[in-house]
Amino acid sequence: GAGVSQSPSNKVTEKGKDVELRCDPISGHTALYWYRQSLGQGLEFLIYFQGNSAPDKSGLPSDRFSAERTGGSVSTLTIQRTQQEDSAVYLCASSLRAGSYNEQFFGPGTRLTVL
């Protein structure tokens, strides 16, 4: 079946503009994660959704960042008033809920460039 998809693949925006990044997880996966990967850096956890539970927002770097997941499927990460330091690749991953040992399946990412 289809893997995790993300759109757009690339986004160039001007400082101060808002952006929305979309993630379509694998069908049937109830867990969804957002990460940020800066050039040459590791993964920075942003937010985690599990079914209908309250999301774990502990990784969001500022209140300019928010995310929602509608109907337990598609998720949107919104960055308001973008700053140049927001430039990075934003990765989405999904996994089965059943156990904490489930591996995550990653999308190709959205490369965000803030000018």
Add this chain to the structure above:
Amino acid sequence: AQSVAQPEDQVNVAEGNPLTVKCTYSVSGNPYLFWYVQYPNRGLQFLLKYITGDNLVKGSYGFEAEFNKSQTSFHLKKPSALVSDSALYFCAVRLPNAGNNRKLIWGLGTSLAVNP
């Protein structure tokens, strides 16, 4: 604080030689351990995981990893490296009894370069 360390930013190995990418962790309890790989211009892919049982786990593309509880390590290995193994490798750890905390703790990654 709980953490995962990949002590080498880069590993260079000649094609055909064995390779090792190191990972050590500092967490309480018995963790679940994962390796992921990121090929150039491609997304992250799951390689293998240790949950319980045999300390030596085998994964995709001929990779294996050995869980060593006393040394709190989970080094990734392959008997004979290929040029196509050149990629960025990430180690990650998850606590099994972390309740609603389902985040993985990620290492910073190790860049593997296999030279022909």
